[in-house]
Amino acid sequence: MTPSPESTPHLGSTRPLGDVLLRPVRGHHAFESCVEQLATGIRLGAFKHGSALPPERELAERMGVSRATLREAIAGLRSAGMVRTTRGRGGGTVVSYQPESPSAGASSTIAGRRTELLDSLVFRRVVEPGACYVAAGRELSAADRLLLTTSLAEVDRAEDPATHRQADSRLHLAIASVTGSPMTIEAVAEVQSCLHDMLQAIPVLEVNIEHSSSQHRAIVEAIIAGDATKARRAMEQHCDDTAALLRGLLG
Structure with missing residues (x-):
């Protein structure tokens, strides 16, 4: 419902x-x-x-x-x-900060944070699907829809891994912002910060980028269509796939 x-x-x-x-x-x-x-x-x-x-x-x-x-x-x-x-x-x-491209060599930057980062994946699985559910249940304004579609387009247009990584984060923050909940925005920002650190420590995999882009489109379309259940499930799948990739490559 x-x-x-x-x-x-x-x-x-x-x-x-x-x-x-x-x-x-x-x-x-x-x-x-x-x-x-x-x-x-x-x-x-x-x-x-x-x-x-x-x-x-x-x-x-x-x-x-x-x-x-x-x-x-x-x-x-x-x-x-x-x-x-x-x-x-x-x-x-x-x-003046220039985003850096993800690299397997950056794994040393997250050394010693294993427990925290693994827990952030669990927390994300709770928070971000819930944010999608709430966002899809709201009466979105034209500005809300524009924010979502523009953020999605920026991910698709990203020409290099560094730009793509930041655009991806902005899309997830945009989804949180249209919930209208400051606590949700804060929670999503926290998990995205941990996720960013982990994704920076693994190589860019084109197949994963393609899967991720397809999931992003499904999430945004469901939110704009007002289908809360579909939006939540699409984000759950997205979170599960990303978590599986990170657990596999980071150990």
């Missing part, structure tokens, strides 16, 4: 995808939390290479921190080569 539309506002239809990921930081480690949120958004492509981050005042308000803390976080991103900042009229902070 397809769920009835809810009254929660459509976050994805009112703000850019990168902005949707930002949320008030928790606990006493404001600096570290700011760096984590912004860096995750940049690595997953929600803030694209060459795009400008929102103004400092806006970022500070959205993340619930002082502008001094935000500036320290942005300075940390600059030190890591992820952004560059220019001052004066027309200045701002621009994403």
Whole structure:
């Protein structure tokens, strides 16, 4: 049975995808939390290479921190080569991070995280199919549909593995954003971050890319058609296939 539309506002239809990921930081480690949120958004492509981050005042308000803390976080991103900042009229902070192509040689970067990463695959199997079910049950706006179809087209148009990896992440974040649920968006961003690290550590397999693209289309079509059960099942299959590939190649 397809769920009835809810009254929660459509976050994805009112703000850019990168902005949707930002949320008030928790606990006493404001600096570290700011760096984590912004860096995750940049690595997953929600803030694209060459795009400008929102103004400092806006970022500070959205993340619930002082502008001094935000500036320290942005300075940390600059030190890591992820952004560059220019001052004066027309200045701002621009994403300079260039996505890297997946490579089997990158497996050393996830050494020691086996338990966490395997658990993220279980968590993903719960969260992302549920997000699809909720998204398909909503009365999507024209902007929501455009976000989904545009994100899907970007995956299909990707010309190299690095661009494809980020476009893939953006599509999954776009699906989460049209649920209208901030907690769901946060959960999907978390699992996509872990998934990104794992996929970066295995070689690109063209057959898998073809299967994945077909599944992406089925998922988006089901969401737009309002078929919640079909959308959930399509995402479940997608999650299962990706998990099988990762478990096989990473061990």
